[in-house]
Amino acid sequence: MSDTFTPKSYDGEREITWCPGCGDYGIIAGVKQALAQLQLPPHQAFFVSGIGCGSKMPDYLKANGYLGLHGRTLPIAQGVKLANHDLKVIITVGDGDSFGIGAGHFVHALRRNSDLTMIVEDNKVYALTKGQYSPLSARGWISSTTPDGSIETEFNPLLMAITGGATFVARTFSGDPKHMAQTFAKAIQHKGFAFVDVLQVCVIYNSVNTTEWYRPRVYKLDDDATYNPRDYNAAIQKAYEWGDKIPIGVLYVDERPTYEDRVAALAQGALVKQPLAGYSQATWNEFRATMM
Amino acid sequence: MITNNLTIRIGGEAGQGMDTSGAGFARALVRSGLHIFANSDFMSRIRGGYNFYQLRVSDKPIYAPHDAAHLLLAFNQDALTQSLNDLAPGGAIIHDASIQFDPGARNVKAFAFPFEAKALEIGRAAGMDPKRAKLMANTAALGATAALTSFPFERIADVIAQNFGKKKGSAIAEANLTMARWAYDDALQSADQFAWKIAPPADPTNRMILNGNQAIGLGAIAAGCKLIAAYPMTPATSIIEFMTAQAKRFNLVTKQTEDEIAAILYAIGANQVGVRAMCATSGGGFSLMVEALGMAGMTETPLVVVDSQRPGPSTGMPTRTGQGDLLFVMHASQDEFPRIVLAPGGVESCYADTARAFNLAEKYQCPVLILTDAFQAFAARSVGVEELPFEKFRIERGKTLTDAQLDQFKPGEYKRYALTDDGISPRAIPGHPNAVYTSTSDEHTEFGRIKDEDAANRVAQHSKRMRKLETIKREMRMPEWYGPADASITLMGWGSTRYVIREAVDLLNARGVRANALHFTDIYPLDEARLEEELNKAKRLIDVEGNYTAQLAQVVRVYTGRAVDDKILKYDGRPFTGAEIADAVPNIARK
Ligand SMILES: Cc1ncc(C[n+]2csc(CCOP(=O)(O)OP(=O)(O)O)c2C)c(N)n1
Numbered sequence: 001m002s003d004t005f006t007p008k009s010y011d012g013e014r015e016i017t018w019c020p021g022c023g024d025y026g027i028i029a030g031v032k033q034a035l036a037q038l039q040l041p042p043h044q045a046f047f048v049s050g051i052g053c054g055s056k057m058p059d060y061l062k063a064n065g066y067l068g069l070h071g072r073t074l075p076i077a078q079g080v081k082l083a084n085h086d087l088k089v090i091i092t093v094g095d096g097d098s099f100g101i102g103a104g105h106f107v108h109a110l111r112r113n114s115d116l117t118m119i120v121e122d123n124k125v126y127a128l129t130k131g132q133y134s135p136l137s138a139r140g141w142i143s144s145t146t147p148d149g150s151i152e153t154e155f156n157p158l159l160m161a162i163t164g165g166a167t168f169v170a171r172t173f174s175g176d177p178k179h180m181a182q183t184f185a186k187a188i189q190h191k192g193f194a195f196v197d198v199l200q201v202c203v204i205y206n207s208v209n210t211t212e213w214y215r216p217r218v219y220k221l222d223d224d225a226t227y228n229p230r231d232y233n234a235a236i237q238k239a240y241e242w243g244d245k246i247p248i249g250v251l252y253v254d255e256r257p258t259y260e261d262r263v264a265a266l267a268q269g270a271l272v273k274q275p276l277a278g279y280s281q282a283t284w285n286e287f288r289a290t291m292m
Numbered sequence: 293m294i295t296n297n298l299t300i301r302i303g304g305e306a307g308q309g310m311d312t313s314g315a316g317f318a319r320a321l322v323r324s325g326l327h328i329f330a331n332s333d334f335m336s337r338i339r340g341g342y343n344f345y346q347l348r349v350s351d352k353p354i355y356a357p358h359d360a361a362h363l364l365l366a367f368n369q370d371a372l373t374q375s376l377n378d379l380a381p382g383g384a385i386i387h388d389a390s391i392q393f394d395p396g397a398r399n400v401k402a403f404a405f406p407f408e409a410k411a412l413e414i415g416r417a418a419g420m421d422p423k424r425a426k427l428m429a430n431t432a433a434l435g436a437t438a439a440l441t442s443f444p445f446e447r448i449a450d451v452i453a454q455n456f457g458k459k460k461g462s463a464i465a466e467a468n469l470t471m472a473r474w475a476y477d478d479a480l481q482s483a484d485q486f487a488w489k490i491a492p493p494a495d496p497t498n499r500m501i502l503n504g505n506q507a508i509g510l511g512a513i514a515a516g517c518k519l520i521a522a523y524p525m526t527p528a529t530s531i532i533e534f535m536t537a538q539a540k541r542f543n544l545v546t547k548q549t550e551d552e553i554a555a556i557l558y559a560i561g562a563n564q565v566g567v568r569a570m571c572a573t574s575g576g577g578f579s580l581m582v583e584a585l586g587m588a589g590m591t592e593t594p595l596v597v598v599d600s601q602r603p604g605p606s607t608g609m610p611t612r613t614g615q616g617d618l619l620f621v622m623h624a625s626q627d628e629f630p631r632i633v634l635a636p637g638g639v640e641s642c643y644a645d646t647a648r649a650f651n652l653a654e655k656y657q658c659p660v661l662i663l664t665d666a667f668q669a670f671a672a673r674s675v676g677v678e679e680l681p682f683e684k685f686r687i688e689r690g691k692t693l694t695d696a697q698l699d700q701f702k703p704g705e706y707k708r709y710a711l712t713d714d715g716i717s718p719r720a721i722p723g724h725p726n727a728v729y730t731s732t733s734d735e736h737t738e739f740g741r742i743k744d745e746d747a748a749n750r751v752a753q754h755s756k757r758m759r760k761l762e763t764i765k766r767e768m769r770m771p772e773w774y775g776p777a778d779a780s781i782t783l784m785g786w787g788s789t790r791y792v793i794r795e796a797v798d799l800l801n802a803r804g805v806r807a808n809a810l811h812f813t814d815i816y817p818l819d820e821a822r823l824e825e826e827l828n829k830a831k832r833l834i835d836v837e838g839n840y841t842a843q844l845a846q847v848v849r850v851y852t853g854r855a856v857d858d859k860i861l862k863y864d865g866r867p868f869t870g871a872e873i874a875d876a877v878p879n880i881a882r883k
């Protein structure tokens with residue numbers, strides 16, 4: 001079987017400006033691989049990102065995209081999805097963007113279960129602004145704004161996603177291209193809010209969580225036949241696991257109607273395909289009568 | 293005797309139901325062929341305090357409130373004391389017998405009725421909960437009003453039956469009708485002591501009753517807006533509420549978001565992929581939207597934003613009115629980008645200019661800001677069906693590419709931000725295989741790719757965007773004149789004060805002062821030379837605005853160099869009245 005779309009079909013025409021060795025190279029390759037696996041035409045994909053190193057991804061892809069503001073990806077993506085739910089809407093964004101400035105939107109996107117895929121390039125630092133600590137930096141993390149070590153508890157995005165209402169929650173690792181591609185493909189295929197945390201190495205500002213550090217620690221949930229991602233309590237337990245052993249793979253999955261499924265106006269098809277001024281004389285007359 | 297020219301004020305505490313009964317009476321009047329203008333004045337609390345609903349009645353179209361009331365329906369002591377000075381000489385007060393009042397030397401009549409006692413009595417007989425029963429005092433007061441003004445009882449009976457019959461069970465409707473009848477019969481004996489009468493025309497015309505916020509929602513719907521996102525904030529909330537109430541009929545998506553930042557982003561996301569969408573808020577919420585507003589400017593995404601003003605800064609006066617946000621919305625955001633600012637005046641303008649805003653947004657691919665305010669949001673009037681021709685609104689999408697046009701492109705050829713003479717680049721709606729592209733808040737190339745260091749590209753793209761301003765100016769409308777051309781005084785204003793200023797002009801001319809008015813709906817951008825010509829027609833230019841710093845006067849001066857000769861400014865949170873403006877003019881003339 002010959003494929004219409006290969007990973008190269010999603011190549012942008014631009015020179016990529018990430019540092020050599022940056023985990024984002026692996027992530028973009030994984031994304032292209034997943035799109036090819038799903039045979040998703042570039043014009044049917046819509047990427048949304050914010051501002052940060054990782055957020056540059058849509059600029060390097062051949063697919064529709066909107067590179068918005070720092071912290072504001074999710075409401076844009078939800079607006080896009082409500083307007084045209086025939087598009088596959090995929091968010092690619094950094095951890096600072098998602099859980100620092102954008103945390104408020106994250107909590108509410110989870111509750112809604114919009115049919116979106118959110119891929120977080122989690123390097124546990126603010127890279128583009130040159131290495132300040134992020135909400136995912138561990139307590140004690142030393143950076144230019146926390147010279148004595150962060151005195152805050154780090155945010156646990158997987159736990160938040162599971163308890164907040166996401167219907168697909170996974171983790172993958174920028175050092176494992178195959179696992180990334182598989183995980184992204186599953187996430188994009190999932191109907192509902194799919195959240196993927198990607199452990200991303202930043203060779204410049206994070207000298208702790210390196211590929212060498214992660215490699216011996218990560219293990220695949222898929223290899224554990226007893227793990228059931230439909231078990232909510234088990235997923236919560238897994239979300240706490242960190243340190244010597246770090247689970248990757250699908251932690252949690254559930255099927256629930258999406259936000260778009262529940263919006264009456266979308267039952268007749270994507271909003272953008274509905275006529276702009278399609279109201280009949282009778283509809284207007286009926287309306288007028290109610291105001292008299 | 294004065295027929296079909298009176299103002300009725302219903303005052304009491306929040307929760308006593310004045311709005312409902314006032315609106316019911318308004319409906320009865322309009323169905324009888326009369327014109328009404330209704331506005332309310334309420335406090336930021338759910339129960340208690342002193343609120344009023346005011347209804348002006350005429351047999352000719354009316355567009356503004358009257359500053360004096362002829363009949364006051366007072367449901368609590370505060371309503372009576374606080375409205376007493378607004379009562380016209382010879383006017384009357386209808387009040388509950390439990391309120392003590394002696395008009396003394398004042399030229400007003402007072403009629404006391406045991407409304408509450410009677411409501412409890414009738415309510416008990418009908419098996420109603422005493423709290424609900426008490427609310428029937430309202431219905432009774434309307435019965436008394438009908439009697440004093442010689443308005444036919446059957447007309448209000450119809451509305452009462454309809455209001456209570458459908459939803460609330462007919463026992464309640466019956467009890468209310470009994471109340472109204474009792475009060476009507478009782479008050480009829482005093483009818484000859486009240487000089488203002490209402491006489492419905494023989495041949496009534498069907499009219500709607502709409503307020504400014506409803507008209508904004510209707511303008512959006514008629515223009516094909518399919519999505520509104522908002523976070524509740526007075527006085528903008530009733531726009532999304534109205535559209536939500538109409539969502540099933542018109543197949544709309546309405547979304548209460550987690551905050552105003554999300555609201556504007558939802559609207560931008562929807563617009564980016566081709567759906568007409570809007571957000572509505574007040575100044576505080578708009579403050580939160582500012583970063584995203586600039587983003588829409590940068591990505592040239594069409595967008596309509598409503599700012600319904602209230603006095604600030606910060607929380608300010610949540611239920612009051614003002615015009616303090618003009619300079620703010622004109623300049624909000626870092627750096628520069630084309631935007632359009634419209635300030636509708638009156639219900640028909642709220643409708644038409646909101647509808648037009650959606651065309652402008654798509655034609656010029658930029659944000660359009662609509663400025664309204666608390667006064668206009670809640671002010672309702674009877675509107676002829678012909679005034680709002682929903683079916684006839686023409687949708688214009690400017691350089692939006694159709695699928696057939698996009699079929700002609702080779703893949704990879706389409707440039708979303710192509711450099712053009714008029715600054716407008718042909719816009720593809722994402723989803724077509726020949727026009728796969730990205731947009732970004734960074735400075736970008738013609739293809740929409742990030743290029744945030746290059747000077748030449750920056751100059752090319754920034755000039756392209758800014759050139760749109762010149763293109764837009766060609767279709768922006770000059771301010772509108774009202775009154776005699778050879779006036780010695782011109783009253784200049786914008787937005788919601790359009791009709792009160794006209795009323796001031798009429799009053800001044802009646803007093804022998806030659807005055808006219810110049811009203812701005814389109815405020816930015818305007819063609820400077822054409823505007824200067826208009827202003828040259830004004831001899832003495834007096835600025836009338838609801839703010840401290842005369843913001844429109846500043847804008848006009850920047851545009852044209854013309855300074856205003858004087859200012860009538862108000863920032864107490866209350867709307868202007870025509871008489872108030874007219875009265876301020878002689879003081880100015882003497883200076
Ligand atoms: C409102 C706003 N505040 C601050 C910034 C500056 N800023 C740009 S990227 C960034 C942090 C990026 O960190 P993250 O989202 O984790 O992405 P990374 O660069 O690490 O991939 C900040 C603070 C901005 N662009 N906008």
Ligand code: SF4
Binds near residue numbers: 023024127128205
């Ligand atoms: S700074 Fe870090 S995250 Fe940014 S490109 Fe370089 S390696 Fe990647």
